[in-house]
Amino acid sequence: MTDKTVAEVDRADMVSIVRGEILAEVSSGNCPFAQHVLLVDAMYAIDHQAERIATLDSENAKLKKAYQELGKMFHDQIVAQQAAWIEWQHGQGAEAGMRWIENGLCGPGHIPEEGEPYGTEAQAYFDANQSDPFPTCHCGRPSNILWMGKGFCSDAHYRSAQAVAPSPANPDKSEAQ
Structure with missing residues (x-):
């Protein structure tokens, strides 16, 4: 050596x-x-x-x-x-x-077209196109709320799902969705 x-x-x-x-x-x-x-x-x-x-x-x-x-x-x-x-x-x-x-979006295809899905709705566009989107809401729209493995596009859809979900306090509720 x-x-x-x-x-x-x-x-x-x-x-x-x-x-x-x-x-x-x-x-x-x-x-x-x-x-x-x-x-x-x-x-x-x-x-x-x-x-x-x-x-x-x-x-x-x-x-x-x-x-x-x-x-x-x-x-x-x-x-x-x-x-x-x-x-x-x-x-x-x-x-x-x-x-x-x-200026950060000036490359080809970076500025969304108005005609593409959700091209005029900022929150829905983000929800649909983020790298790891939530599951789609039961109504078919992109979700920005996640609860119990399900996605919801609005507080109203989220609250309605919570209202019918079984809970330890009320196990007799059944899911309506």
Whole structure:
């Protein structure tokens, strides 16, 4: 082995060292055939694992970079929304604040068309298009209230479901929906 401590030896060095020790043992002539085969197999396994580790390290680095980029994009969207709020409250008002929002949506397909489902209803549009939407309300509209695994699009639908749901205090209620 070298003068490095185990902690100082990186993966490539360790593979080289072990591979060198295996080759030295095999070429010494003191190695029976079965042991020779096992050592050669071990050498190939080490090489394969080193390649696999290098591939995983490369994939991990790519994923880390992607997460960093997504984090930056998410951060910039929040800062743009904060700037819009500041513009609305302390600058030139709501219209100027909305320019901050519109500038973030200027890419193709990012500004909703009025004709698309819920394209003129802000809450329903958000509910239908968020990344992890609630179950659809029994009336067919997107939900923004979740209760007992069911979605509701309004307080009225939510309250009516609560009114007919069985409870420990009144177990005789049956669901009407």
